[in-house]
Amino acid sequence: MITIDEFFVGYPESRRLFDALLPLVNGYGETDLKVKKSQIAFKRKKSFAWVWVPGRYLRGKVALLVLSISLKNRDPSPRWKEIVELAQGQHMHHLELYTIKDIDDDVRGWLRRAWELAG
DSSP states (O other): OOOHHHHTTTOHHHHHHHHHHHHHHHHHSOOEEEEOSSOEEEESSSEEEEEEOGGGTOOSSOOSEEEEEEESSOOOOTTOSEEEEEETTEEEEEEEEOSGGGSSHHHHHHHHHHHHHTO
16 A cells, blocks of 8 residues: 555645545544555445546546545436446446535535445
């Protein structure tokens, strides 16, 4: 495993977005982080959200950070970049984050719901 600092080397703007997400998730209660080379997972009994840096893998204008959230049902918001049904009752929702303003009440609610489901 690598550290959070190592994960964000060369991507300071992506790190600022991550730093804005972290206290939200930690505010719900105990949450573990699993930092790997390609992503950071937020975990309770099971993982419920992940972040990754698109600029590390894609060219052109890309989001600073992608937040993926696992929910039981498909959320109807048009903000999702993509929703994939991994299994019955498990939908992975992918959200592109460009600025701190993208981390709003919707995101707080989705993260809280996912956190609760993962306990």
